[in-house]
Amino acid sequence: MYRDTWAEINLNHIRTNLSVIRQTLSAQVKLMAVVKANGYGHGDVETARSAELAGADYLAVAYLDEAIHLRTKGIKLPILILTPIKPDDVQLAIAFDLMLTVTSAAWFEEMRVFKEEAYCSKLKVHVKMDTGLGRIGIKTKEEWDEIVPWLRAADIVVDGFYTHFATAGMADTTYLDQQAQRFMTMMGWSETSSIRVNHFHCAGSAAALRFPHLAMDMVRIGAAMYGFYPQNLISHLQLEPALSLHSRLIQVKKLMKGEFLGYDNLYQAEADEWIGTIPIGYADGWSQRMQHTELLIEGQRAPIVGKICMDQLMVRLPEYCEEGTLVTLIGKQGDEEITFNELAAHIGSVSQEISTSLTARVAREYTGKKEAGAKWVKQTLPFTSSSVKM
Structure with missing residues (x-):
């Protein structure tokens, strides 16, 4: 990665x-x-x-x-x-x-x-x-x-x-x-x-x-x-989302009151603000419909500001943060959580549209293979013509 x-x-x-x-x-x-x-x-x-x-x-x-x-x-x-x-x-x-x-x-x-x-x-x-x-x-x-x-x-x-x-x-x-x-x-x-x-x-x-x-x-x-299901209609079950999405700040800058940010001058600072840039954009499946949503940084919610770009987006930070600070777009940090349901409601769709939109540019990292043990390893054997039922 x-x-x-x-x-x-x-x-x-x-x-x-x-x-x-x-x-x-x-x-x-x-x-x-x-x-x-x-x-x-x-x-x-x-x-x-x-x-x-x-x-x-x-x-x-x-x-x-x-x-x-x-x-x-x-x-x-x-x-x-x-x-x-x-x-x-x-x-x-x-x-x-x-x-x-x-x-x-x-x-x-x-x-x-x-x-x-x-x-x-x-x-x-x-x-x-x-x-x-x-x-x-x-x-x-x-x-x-x-x-x-x-x-x-x-x-x-x-x-x-x-x-x-x-x-x-x-x-x-x-x-x-x-x-x-x-x-x-x-x-x-x-x-x-x-x-x-x-x-x-x-x-x-x-x-x-x-x-x-x-x-x-x-x-x-x-x-x-x-982990995608209508929880309001199925309260007797508790299913867990399997995917979380993360990134890190690659640059932090001070935006002064009145200055513009992003394409088409879509955002103008109403006060002096700290802005962080994150390396994910609509080419990764984080479309411009996600404008005005929030993400998590240091356990706090922070709004995406300006137009989401092809490869990057900008966020208004709650305070100054070091470059390299972890950002969570889907998932938990501390007591806060950004859920698929929240994001799906924002774009007027379903959770699976968001997960399937994440492109191959977004690396997938897996946890849970170790717990599967030998059974997982056994199933990695390739399919061969001799195993085909004719």
Whole structure:
């Protein structure tokens, strides 16, 4: 690390969060840990290994390249790709023993051109149903009837049948209840079509924690494993954020009353002030939407002033501080804390937008590998072709 800006990832918190969540589930319910988007910005390989150590049964990612990366790093848990892949990549998915999300008969028809040895290598799929989120998935009975013949093929294994809720993090459950009822109806379609389905799942983090009756055969835990969840609606659980963000002052200067600071003269000192410069900016994922937020220095809150730059930002210090003084942008110092929830509310978004926005320029440092011991070391062995199930 050649600059003083880094994110610290506590892998113990990830494992503990998953263990706490696991204890709320019935023994027969499987847990799918979602490690897409580089583990929500926490590191995909590290969070995948932590999830497995915590007892996860499955992993999920968004894209094929994310799944292949995990396989090449020695991750062997079953992996579901949540976004449909291109039909011509089907052989690659089979070679790496990956499960695919499917949403249409048209995909299967095109895929058949590329899938070799149709009845030798099995293709495992999860059928995505659109119950009201409106993103991807089968919405009508007609669409389902079109895909059924493809699902009955001897080389197709329907490992899952699932949907995703649009409002699981909102207090009003009216729309969620409507989606759940639609999904129950759609589950009936699979039964009357004599399609054998290994797992039915509809609950992501918020739904799984709030509504245990929706756990079904499996739950998909993404945001909650990193400590992101609607605390006001789930007061019976205490999950810990796994990521904190830190930097150091690289320069401290005196700004005199009336002087301007930063691009476009956006800030003007109302009195003589001490200003500190910190090496993080919007190219690191700390966007200009973070203007007017605060950070911690020597246990005190200090406001960001002026426009956030590409590589640096400025803060009004509570008093003179030495260059090199630790600054915390997310996390605790003494009795003060800057939380993801606070920052997400400021930008009108969710905590995971902040963590996934942190770019590769921000070094990740991990704590908790030592506690995992030999089990962690064992899982660093690379994935090889001999371990692929064909």
